[in-house]
Amino acid sequence: MSTNDSLGEATDAAQDAVLPIAPLDAAEVTQWDIETDVAVVGLGIAGTCAAISAHEAGARVAAFERGGAGGGTSALSGGLIYLGGGTPIQEACGYTDTAENMERFLLEACGPDADADKVHAYCQGSVAHYNWLVDHGVPFKGEFCDEPNREPITDAGLCFSGGEDSWPFNTIADVVPRGHHPQFPDTAGGFLMECLTGALAKTDVAVHTDARVERLIVDAGRVVGLVARVDGRDLHVRATGGVILCAGGFIFNEEMLARYCPEALRPFSAWRVGTDNDDGRGIRLGEGAGGTTTRMDSVECALPIGPPHRMARALLVGKDGKRFINEDTYTGRIGHRALVDQQGEIYMIVSEEIFEVNFVGMRITWAAETPEELAADVGLPADALAETIATYNQHAENGTDPEWHKEPDFLVPLRPPYGAIDLRVDSKAIYAPFTLGGLNTDPDSHVLDPSGVPVPGLYAAGRSTAGIAAHGYVSGISLGDGSFFGRRAGESAARDK
Ligand SMILES: Cc1cc2nc3c(=O)[nH]c(=O)nc-3n(C[C@H](O)[C@H](O)[C@H](O)COP(=O)(O)OP(=O)(O)OC[C@H]3O[C@@H](n4cnc5c(N)ncnc54)[C@H](O)[C@@H]3O)c2cc1C
Structure with missing residues (x-):
């Protein structure tokens, strides 16, 4: 094989990992192995709530989870x-x-x-x-x-x-x-999923584990089932009410990240928020059946500055030596701004008086007696950093922050000696990204086609969809919208059976 051939194959493989997955035509199915009203793909929080709700709305439900048990990223979460x-x-x-x-x-x-x-x-x-x-x-x-x-x-x-x-x-x-x-x-995500899995176990939903959904099945544009790989063979599942995709996001699909949100690939010591199964397959299955995606470029990134929240008394500056945010805001907002707006080039400026090691062990990288010396060590513009600290101190003495409106509790003038902590994306700082884009759904969790009309028989929830969080995030909204719109998906699919 020539070099060009192998390059060609590599390119094809990369293409394959991002493309919509074409569905199987129902006419090609010779035997249905399972017949049900509603089929659910994935048993994280969205799929578990979808399955329970579809069952409670009177549908026969079969759920397919590629892992040995349900839980997914939801079970690893803070809850x-x-x-x-x-x-x-x-x-x-x-x-x-x-x-x-x-x-x-x-x-x-x-x-x-x-x-x-x-x-x-x-x-x-x-x-x-x-x-x-x-x-x-x-x-x-x-x-x-x-x-x-x-x-x-x-x-x-x-x-x-x-x-x-x-x-x-x-x-x-x-x-x-x-x-x-x-x-x-x-950390309560495991407990949360134990509770919900317990509720699911009280229903007669048929749960299939180690069952990876490979394709959807369509009949004249309507999604009518799926193909699941179980024990080395393909099971053909007919679902008259339709299929609910709850298979997580794409933070572990390198090719999709490179195409849609390459900044998520940058963090040197990234703690990618998810599991290997967040490979984008749920999204690509939906696209193959006619669904559209939205906000695929949107990525959230936690940057743990605290606990303790007292760390908000420090200053955060970009490579221009200037502040870019109020340091007492939500740390996920800080991480997002740092990664996306500041291109991952940020530093925390502290004084001896306010510094303490935070819960992830953040340490001072450089120390100096004056802002100018500190700037020289870090490689920041000395005049700008000195001006930032002087202006901040002047207002902090009076308990105000006219530039960024930090709350008075966190306004302490910085006195020598000063320290700087390296929070650049290519340092050892912890940036924890995950994807927010996905299938475009309506509030009843129908997957929408390019003209905004529901694809018949197709529903989705959780991080396989673009949910409440668009280009900003709050902690709790993933488990929140996954469970909420998962329930709505279950109810919609049961209604349509
Ligand atoms: C450390 C950490 C802390 C977090 N803390 C919080 C928090 O406190 N609050 C919050 O709201 N969010 C938090 N998150 C984010 C949140 O956990 C996820 O965004 C959310 O759980 C996603 O839920 P989901 O149901 O969409 O996906 P998942 O929970 O990942 O479920 C998807 C399931 O689909 C399965 N699957 C995938 N592909 C297939 C296939 N082809 N066939 C069959 N099954 C498939 C997977 O195995 C998985 O079980 C945290 C995440 C992490 C990692």
């Missing part, structure tokens, strides 16, 4: 679920919220370009969704944890998880926490 509008947990913690207040916040925080119809449906249905989760075995405790941005390390039930209490959001909506944490100490 925070973004809920509000006046849930019993918010009330127990002394917070008053409304669906309208929640909607004002989410439209801004998850934008620009947040899907207004989905945000509206989600906020209006949020208290009922909380009750549904509780009724299906997920407990929450009426206790507030005042350390924001990640799940509480206790079993407390509520925390700020999206920068609600910081600028600009505290000027847009009443300040209310909405990160709901299942009653389990610390």
Whole structure:
């Protein structure tokens, strides 16, 4: 084989990994191995909630999970679920919220370009969704944890998880926490999925594990089933109500990342948020059957600055030596801005007085007696860094931050000696990216074709879709919209059976 041939093959393989997966025509199926009303692909939070809801709406349901058990990325997660509008947990913690207040916040925080119809449906249905989760075995405790941005390390039930209490959001909506944490100490995603898998086990949904869905089956433009690879053979599954795609995102598909959001490939010590099974297959199956995608360039990136939240007393600067954000905002917002707007070239500036090692062990990289010396060591423009620190200090003395509106609790003038922490994307800093784009769905979880019309028999939810978070993110919204729109997918498919 010549070099050119092997290059050609490599290019073909890369193409193959991003292209829509063509469906099988029902006319080619000689035998149906399984017949059901609704087939669900993937048993993370979206698929599990879809399967339970389709069953409760009266459908026969078969679910196909390529792993040895359900759970997916959902089971690895922190377990925070973004809920509000006046849930019993918010009330127990002394917070008053409304669906309208929640909607004002989410439209801004998850934008620009947040899907207004989905945000509206989600906020209006949020208290009922909380009750549904509780009724299906997920407990929450009426206790507030005042350390924001990640799940509480206790079993407390509520925390700020999206920068609600910081600028600009505290000027847009009443300040209310909405990160709901299942009653389990610390990382609660595994517990959350145990609860929901327990609820699924009480139904007669037929669960097939080690069953990788390879293709959809169509009949005259309608999705009527799927092909699943089980024990080395293809099972042909007829699903008269249709198929619900809940197979996760594409953070582990290098070719899709390179095509749609190459910045997600940059972090040197990336903690990709997902599992190997987030390979984009669910999205490509949907595209092959006529579905469209949206916001495929959108990527979220956590950059753990805290806990403790006291680290927000530091300054964050770009390679121009200037601040680019209020440091007390949601750390996922900081990570996104750092990776996308600052091209991953950021540094944290601290003084000895305020520095402490955070929960991921962040250490000072350079130290100096003056801003100019520090700038020289780091390679930043000395005048700009000195000006940034001097201006910040001058206002911080008076408890104000006219430039970025950091809250007074975090305004401490920086005094020598100074330190700088290397948070560049190609350093050892932890950037944790995952994809937000996916199949274009309506609020009832139908997958839409290029003219905005539902593809008959095709539904989707979770990170196989573009959900509530458009180009901004809040912690808890993935498990939140995955479970919420998963339920809606199950109800829609059962209705259409
Ligand atoms: C460390 C960490 C912490 C996080 N913390 C939070 C948090 O606190 N709150 C929050 O909202 N989000 C959090 N996230 C993100 C969140 O977990 C995911 O975005 C969410 O779980 C996605 O849910 P899903 O149902 O769409 O996908 P998944 O949970 O990944 O489920 C998809 C399932 O589909 C299966 N599958 C894939 N392809 C196929 C196929 N071809 N055939 C059959 N089955 C298939 C997979 O095996 C998997 O089980 C966190 C993620 C991580 C990794």
